[in-house]
Amino acid sequence: MRxxxxxxxxxxxxxxxxxxxxxxxxxxDGDTGGAKGGDTKGFAADSLIGVALPSxxxxxxxxxxxxxxxxxxxxxxxxxxxxxxxxxxxxxxxxQITAMVTKGAKVIVIGATDAAQLxxxxxxxxxxxxxxxxxxRLITNTPDLDYYVAFDNFKVGQLQGQALLDGMxxxxxxxxxxxxxxxxxxxxxxxxxxxxxAMDVLKPEIDKGNVxxxxxxxxxxxTAIQGWKAEGAQARMDQLLTSTYGNKxxxxxxxxxxxxxxxxxxxxxxxxxxxxxxxxxxxEVESVKSIMAGEQYMTINxxxxxxxxxxxxxxxxxxxxxxxxxxxxxxxNNGVKVVDTYLxxxxxxxxxxxxxxxxxxxxxxxxxx
Amino acid sequence: xxxxxxxxxxxxxxxxxxxxxxxxxxxxxxxxVLFQILTDGLTLRSDNLIALFNQNSYILILAxxxxxxIVAGHIDLSVGSIAAFTGILVAKSMAEWSLxxxxxxxxxxxxxxxxxxxxxxxxxxxxxxxxxxTLAGMLLFRGGNQFIGNANTIAVPEGFRVIGSxxxxxxxxxxxxxxxxxxxxxxxxxxxxxxxxxxxxxRREMDADPAPMWISVLRMAVMVGVxxxxxxxxxxxxxGTSFPVSGIILVALVLAYxxxxxxxxxxxxIYAVGGNSRAAELSGVKLKRVNxxxxxxxxxxxxxxxxxxVARSAASGPQDGNGWxxxxxxxxxxxxAAVSGGIGTISGSIVGGLVMxxxxxxxxxxxxxxxxxxxxxxxxxxxxxALDVYNKKQxxxxxxxxxxxxxxRDTPTPxxxxxxxxxxxxxxxxxx
Numbered sequence: 001m002r003x004x005x006x007x008x009x010x011x012x013x014x015x016x017x018x019x020x021x022x023x024x025x026x027x028x029d030g031d032t033g034g035a036k037g038g039d040t041k042g043f044a045a046d047s048l049i050g051v052a053l054p055s056x057x058x059x060x061x062x063x064x065x066x067x068x069x070x071x072x073x074x075x076x077x078x079x080x081x082x083x084x085x086x087x088x089x090x091x092x093x094x095x096q097i098t099a100m101v102t103k104g105a106k107v108i109v110i111g112a113t114d115a116a117q118l119x120x121x122x123x124x125x126x127x128x129x130x131x132x133x134x135x136x137r138l139i140t141n142t143p144d145l146d147y148y149v150a151f152d153n154f155k156v157g158q159l160q161g162q163a164l165l166d167g168m169x170x171x172x173x174x175x176x177x178x179x180x181x182x183x184x185x186x187x188x189x190x191x192x193x194x195x196x197x198a199m200d201v202l203k204p205e206i207d208k209g210n211v212x213x214x215x216x217x218x219x220x221x222x223t224a225i226q227g228w229k230a231e232g233a234q235a236r237m238d239q240l241l242t243s244t245y246g247n248k249x250x251x252x253x254x255x256x257x258x259x260x261x262x263x264x265x266x267x268x269x270x271x272x273x274x275x276x277x278x279x280x281x282x283x284e285v286e287s288v289k290s291i292m293a294g295e296q297y298m299t300i301n302x303x304x305x306x307x308x309x310x311x312x313x314x315x316x317x318x319x320x321x322x323x324x325x326x327x328x329x330x331x332x333n334n335g336v337k338v339v340d341t342y343l344x345x346x347x348x349x350x351x352x353x354x355x356x357x358x359x360x361x362x363x364x365x366x367x368x369x
Numbered sequence: 370x371x372x373x374x375x376x377x378x379x380x381x382x383x384x385x386x387x388x389x390x391x392x393x394x395x396x397x398x399x400x401x402v403l404f405q406i407l408t409d410g411l412t413l414r415s416d417n418l419i420a421l422f423n424q425n426s427y428i429l430i431l432a433x434x435x436x437x438x439i440v441a442g443h444i445d446l447s448v449g450s451i452a453a454f455t456g457i458l459v460a461k462s463m464a465e466w467s468l469x470x471x472x473x474x475x476x477x478x479x480x481x482x483x484x485x486x487x488x489x490x491x492x493x494x495x496x497x498x499x500x501x502x503t504l505a506g507m508l509l510f511r512g513g514n515q516f517i518g519n520a521n522t523i524a525v526p527e528g529f530r531v532i533g534s535x536x537x538x539x540x541x542x543x544x545x546x547x548x549x550x551x552x553x554x555x556x557x558x559x560x561x562x563x564x565x566x567x568x569x570x571x572r573r574e575m576d577a578d579p580a581p582m583w584i585s586v587l588r589m590a591v592m593v594g595v596x597x598x599x600x601x602x603x604x605x606x607x608x609g610t611s612f613p614v615s616g617i618i619l620v621a622l623v624l625a626y627x628x629x630x631x632x633x634x635x636x637x638x639i640y641a642v643g644g645n646s647r648a649a650e651l652s653g654v655k656l657k658r659v660n661x662x663x664x665x666x667x668x669x670x671x672x673x674x675x676x677x678x679v680a681r682s683a684a685s686g687p688q689d690g691n692g693w694x695x696x697x698x699x700x701x702x703x704x705x706a707a708v709s710g711g712i713g714t715i716s717g718s719i720v721g722g723l724v725m726x727x728x729x730x731x732x733x734x735x736x737x738x739x740x741x742x743x744x745x746x747x748x749x750x751x752x753x754x755a756l757d758v759y760n761k762k763q764x765x766x767x768x769x770x771x772x773x774x775x776x777x778r779d780t781p782t783p784x785x786x787x788x789x790x791x792x793x794x795x796x797x798x799x800x801x
Contacts, residue, residue: 055739056740080736082733082736082738082739083738083739083740084739085740085742085743087691087692088691088692088693088696089688089691090682090686090688090689091424091678092739094424094681094682095420095424095729095730096733096739098420098423098424099417099420099730099733099734101416102411102414102416102417102420102734103411113688114522114682114684114686114687114688115522116522116523116524116683116684116686117522117682117683117684117686118682119682119683119684120530120533120534120681120682120683127607127609128416128607141524141683141684186519186521186687187521187522187686187687221519226515226687227687227688335524
């Protein structure tokens with residue numbers, strides 16, 4: 001008897017639950033999405049804007065994050081600025097972008113940690129009606145990326161290559177010059193662009209025999225430093241000095257950025273050699289000091305302020321329902337489509353023009369005096 | 370008095386270890402409710418729940434294998450590297466040899482089996498501590514990943530991505546829900562009810578007291594309620610989304626491995642080895658075979674996790690797998706496994722993994738940066754295990770256990786708890 005009561009009770013409970021289930025009504029949020037993202041009608045002026053940046057390995061990203069937080073607030077938006085963690089960068093960034101979509105961000109700005117591993121999240125953002133802007137690093141293999149904003153990175157490479165030649169000529173009027181090549185992390189889309197830009201200038205000189213890569217390591221796979229890690233560059237330079245420069249003089253090193261440049265200089269100093277002409281990029285504080293002290297030869301000023309300002313301009317244009325301004329609709333193919341791009345011009349900085357180049361930078365200009 | 374005792378004994382299991390597991394489930398529920406309030410209802414929204422499973426299924430799959438490794442008294446540090454190594458090989462096999470993706474998945478599992486056999490050989494037959502073997506494996510396969518992939522990112526084809534970011538198709542009439550997800554939920558409800566009655570029948574046949582009917586009903590109502598709620602949530606996401614495919618793989622693995630570790634002799638042998646390997650060996654457990662199996666099994670699951678991550682990321686990259694071993698190990702220990710081996714359950718580890726996952730997700734929804742998220746996760750891990758160690762030293766199993774101590778009978782409860790994957794006991798097996 002008790003059993004029977006129990007059984008009927010159980011069945012009753014299930015039936016009740018099933019009833020509530022159907023009574024809850026069918027509320028599938030959102031439509032097939034894609035249509036929403038298609039035409040721009042603008043959105044509320046106080047909407048949430050998500051910004052997903054890589055881990056805090058370079059001061060550039062930390063600065064960019066602060067600028068975004070303040071800039072978006074000034075423009076009246078709510079902002080959510082996130083950095084990927086130090087060790088699990090890709091998974092963190094994927095989760096952060098998904099969280100931003102869940103929170104209903106209207107525009108998501110992404111500085112990708114790995115250019116090719118975000119397509120699922122970008123697609124989800126697009127399906128939810130958010131616009132996606134790739135910041136500084138192009139996101140590849142996705143049809144859902146809307147805009148790309150960056151400095152002209154090929155030009156960066158060209159400026160580095162040219163500065164390397166000029167610097168060596170100033171020290172020693174006649175060649176041939178011995179140089180070594182370094183390039184950035186192979187999973188960063190920009191690393192190859194910098195390298196190709198630099199080789200665009202250096203290759204003719206190498207072919208003429210005026211410039212010699214003494215170690216013969218000219219392939220991008222040999223020159224790459226995984227993860228832009230300083231210790232990687234230092235170790236590679238140590239090995240190059242041992243293997244190649246026992247009794248040869250090293251005249252110049254092509255380094256893709258400041259962190260690597262300083263690591264290379266540390267290695268050369270450690271070996272007790274004369275510091276050659278070393279290029280850089282990013283205008284990091286320590287490197288500007290190094291340039292003023294006559295160690296690192298040059299860096300590139302890609303004023304993060306301008307890049308963030310330009311990105312926020314794009315967000316504002318999207319908010320108003322306009323098409324953001326772009327100046328390159330041909331060169332940046334991400335493997336699926338050509339992405340509308342706004343390119344900002346970089347500036348080469350040496351000791352000679354440092355004071356002028358950093359005049360507007362509150363942190364760097366005191367260093368140049 | 371008797372009702373409370375009944376409830377305590379039957380709903381949360383009668384033994385202290387079950388009370389401890391209930392404590393973890395309670396913590397999980399508390400965290401979910403906390404974030405549900407803090408995020409204004411975002412946490413339990415269907416798109417977020419779907420994202421939660423998509424983001425964490427690969428870590429939870431690792432936790433299954435890691436639980437068995439830790440119960441057997443070992444550790445595996447190489448899972449992240451194995452995942453990355455398999456990921457790059459599978460991506461390359463599809464990009465360069467144009468292997469069809471189902472074949473590529475089998476290929477990936479085979480790689481895992483080979484790696485596992487390699488590590489299992491050193492651990493079980495040579496006797497090198499697993500810590501050392503897998504530390505070597507961590508370097509070996511991370512290097513292998515960079516060597517094969519040249520540190521490049523390699524995209525995988527659309528079909529393959531299903532296992533990491535796919536959903537069930539939309540079929541049948543337009544009910545406003547994803548019909549297949551509803552069907553899965555219904556099947557789960559039926560299974561729960563069927564099992565409850567089956568367990569009662571078993572107990573009667575064994576002449577044991579079946580739990581009072583009202584407790585069975587309450588238990589079923591709670592379970593069915595949770596399942597109905599979850600399936601409605603998962604089924605009501607954006608059109609084209611459902612309970613994720615990676616989640617289905619996870620659930621299938623959890624059910625299979627729970628059954629294996631609880632109800633089969635081979636599964637109980639793992640506990641015996643971890644509890645006291647000498648005694649187990651003298652009782653006829655094939656020590657080497659058990660050790661070989663857990664290491665190999667871990668590598669196969671790591672390969673699967675790696676492929677799911679690659680499928681979700683749409684590409685295999687050089688950073689894949691970094692730090693995964695730590696997430697999996699943390700999940701297992703938060704889930705109540707003992708550092709010395711012999712104790713722990715699959716479901717406990719999954720709950721432990723979910724605690725970390727919900728914490729991560731909730732903090733991200735609140736916009737807390739990864740720096741602070743890591744600090745919080747570190748503290749949670751330390752506190753969870755410290756509480757456990759402290760309670761054991763006090764001779765109690767848990768705070769819940771100590772609070773409810775006065776309700777318990779003085780005579781030990783006969784170990785006749787029904788087999789129940791949702792509420793496994795975490796006791797050391799005595800080999801028969």
